[in-house]
Amino acid sequence: MGQIVMQHSEMNGPFSLTDTSAYQYWRKAKLDSYPIQASHLKVDVSNPYAICGREKSAITENLRKYNLSIYSISGHQDKTLVAELGNQFGMSRLDSNLCADEDSITSLQVIEGGRQKGYIPYSNRPLNWHTDGYYNTGSAQIRGMILHCVQDAAEGGDNFLLDHEMAYLLMRDEDPRMIKAMMAADAMTIPANEEAGEEIRPAQTGPVFSQDSSGNLHMRYTARKRNIEWKQDAATLDAVAFLEALLASESRYIFRYHLRPGEGLICNNVLHSRTTFTEDDEHKRLLYRARYYDRASDTDLKIEEG
Numbered sequence: 001m002g003q004i005v006m007q008h009s010e011m012n013g014p015f016s017l018t019d020t021s022a023y024q025y026w027r028k029a030k031l032d033s034y035p036i037q038a039s040h041l042k043v044d045v046s047n048p049y050a051i052c053g054r055e056k057s058a059i060t061e062n063l064r065k066y067n068l069s070i071y072s073i074s075g076h077q078d079k080t081l082v083a084e085l086g087n088q089f090g091m092s093r094l095d096s097n098l099c100a101d102e103d104s105i106t107s108l109q110v111i112e113g114g115r116q117k118g119y120i121p122y123s124n125r126p127l128n129w130h131t132d133g134y135y136n137t138g139s140a141q142i143r144g145m146i147l148h149c150v151q152d153a154a155e156g157g158d159n160f161l162l163d164h165e166m167a168y169l170l171m172r173d174e175d176p177r178m179i180k181a182m183m184a185a186d187a188m189t190i191p192a193n194e195e196a197g198e199e200i201r202p203a204q205t206g207p208v209f210s211q212d213s214s215g216n217l218h219m220r221y222t223a224r225k226r227n228i229e230w231k232q233d234a235a236t237l238d239a240v241a242f243l244e245a246l247l248a249s250e251s252r253y254i255f256r257y258h259l260r261p262g263e264g265l266i267c268n269n270v271l272h273s274r275t276t277f278t279e280d281d282e283h284k285r286l287l288y289r290a291r292y293y294d295r296a297s298d299t300d301l302k303i304e305e306g
């Protein structure tokens with residue numbers, strides 16, 4: 001069984017349970033950025049291959065505040081724009097999953113057969129809340145993601161988005177004991193993935209919340225009930241129930257957004273879900289998804305004393 005080792009659990013800063021003053025300072029700044037609607041996080045990008053300074057600053061500002069930004073591009077639909085755009089935000093180390101194309105970027109569309117059969121992302125079924133790559137090993141954690149819409153469905157296929165730092169904040173305000181449980185190295189286990197009796201990915205055990213070497217908050221999570229084993233203690237189960245209730249709620253911190261053709265989401269792997277959708281002949285949904293080991297540049301946590 002793989003054990004996800006996060007080395008920096010004793011760091012100071014807002015995500016340390018003992019550093020209350022840093023938390024309170026960070027918390028106030030975070031809450032001051034709300035309420036806002038997702039449509040206000042949209043930045044027009046004129047050339048994704050050479051983004052201009054003003055556009056880049058606007059996207060970075062959104063990422064710093066919300067860990068996500070929406071962008072809108074007209075005229076460019078070539079798949080290469082995704083990797084090029086990521087590069088300009090310091091996102092270059094692409095994760096290649098089983099269903100990715102040769103360039104390590106996945107074409108998300110409804111697929112009837114093949115390896116993708118049985119995977120919800122390749123169907124029109126609703127996709128439950130998760131962060132990407134929650135089953136990845138410790139060294140291959142997904143810190144950044146781009147989701148670029150080439151074609152939207154005739155109806156539905158909306159994304160719900162929640163900054164994982166807000167999930168942390170709300171949980172810590174409710175009961176720091178739950179945060180402690182979610183930071184435990186044995187909080188969540190994803191059993192091995194088997195295809196036709198053959199193990200293609202070993203089981204992964206690790207925390208839900210952790211800190212990277214710069215102190216940034218990272219989250220591994222899936223709301224799915226099957227193929228997931230939670231540590232069976234009261235604090236862990238309380239935290240799981242808290243997250244479920246939060247994600248099912250109409251929290252002002254949850255964004256709902258329907259990506260239109262040419263629009264995309266760039267994020268530090270925030271929590272997300274997708275509604276079901278309906279296609280017709282002219283509206284076959286196609287999204288490109290790039291997953292990175294890097295978070296967006298210039299979005300590292302700044303620990304300032306108030």
Ligand SMILES: [Fe+2]
Pocket residue numbers: 130131132272
């Ligand atoms: Fe995802």
